[in-house]
Amino acid sequence: GWALQLSLLTPYIQMLGLPHGAASFIWLCGPVSGLLVQPLAGYFSDRCKSRFGRRRPFIMSGACLVAAAVILIGFAADIGHSAGDDMTKKTKPRAVVVFVVGFWILDVANNMLQGPCRAFLADLSAGDENKMTHAMSFFAFFMGIGNVLGYAAGSYNNLHRLLPFTRTDACEIFCANLKTCFLIHICLLMCLTITALSIVKEPLVNVVDDERKGGSLMVFVELFGALKNLSKPMWILMLVTCLNWIAWFPFLLYDTDWMGREVYGGKVNQSVYDMG
Structure with missing residues (x-):
């Protein structure tokens, strides 16, 4: 899902009529949701007393939100057309609104899903450093496989033939x-989520009641308060990471668009560009 989002959604939102420069504002949701949602998801999952476990409710909720979000994104053009968008005009405002709502839900859901998944691995490792190292290695490995499959699926022009109903008057090749990729993604995501959460037993952990004033807001106080105690090497590491992401995000957001425009000379809504 992450690879599909990065490779296909910037050209897609331009096809719906959003100006090229405005696309970056939509992507602000990623850093913002990462800053806010992951700490909150971690805070509440650590203190969750559900009979299903601490992590399962958040992982399942995140997966369901991802599925709902990609449905909104994939069918944004059709929903906009049904709501009254004029297909002869360049900009489809209703479709853009549906897309933006789905996109922001997707970023929030991704962060809601990833944090508890990593915490679940830590719980299963039970403090064993060797197990934790292997767990995170496999986590990164399968993320890499997912990225390869996502980018590969997005590059195949005839994927829609698997699900012919995805091509409509409002939605060309x-x-x-894109819709076909997302529908396949939903099937894989839900199958894997249900299978994993059904088979893997979550270890029992004593949940400590948090009686601090401020509740969930204290997690941000602690995060920023911890900065005062960081050593110089940690500050350097954080600075390098910050600069790395400043450089990495523009590449992620615009590499597909740049290739289509500058390398292949395409334009949005022209057949060569739309075919990737």
Whole structure:
């Protein structure tokens, strides 16, 4: 899902009529949701007393939100058309609104899902450093496989033939391929989530009641308060990481768009560009 989002959604939102420069504002949700959602998801999952476990409710909720979000994104053009968008005009405002709502839900859901997944691995490792190292290695390995499959699926122009109903009056080949990718993604995501949460037993952990004033807001106080005690090497590491992401995000957001425009000379809504 992450690879599909990075590779296909910037060209897609431009096809719906959003100006090229405005696309970056939509992507602000990623850093913002990462800053806010992951600490909160971690805080509440650590203190969750559900009979299903601490992590399962958040992982399942995140997966369901991801599925709902990609449905909104993939069918944004169709929903906008049904709501009254004029397909002869360049900008489809209703479709853009549906897309933006789905996109922000997707970023929030991704962060809501990833944090508890990593915490679940830590719980299963039970403090064993060797197990934790192997768990995180496999986690990163399968993320890499997912990225390869996501980018590969997005590059195949005839994927929509697997699900012919995805191509409509409001949704041409590029859009239909996107919908097909997302529908396949939903099936894989839900199957894997249900299988993993059903088979893997979550270890029992004593949940400590948090009686501090401020509740969930204290997690941010602690995060920023911890900065005062960081050593110089940690500050350097954080600075390098910050600069790395400043450089990495523009590449992630615009590499597909740049290739289509500058390398292949395409333009949005022209057949060569839309075919990838």
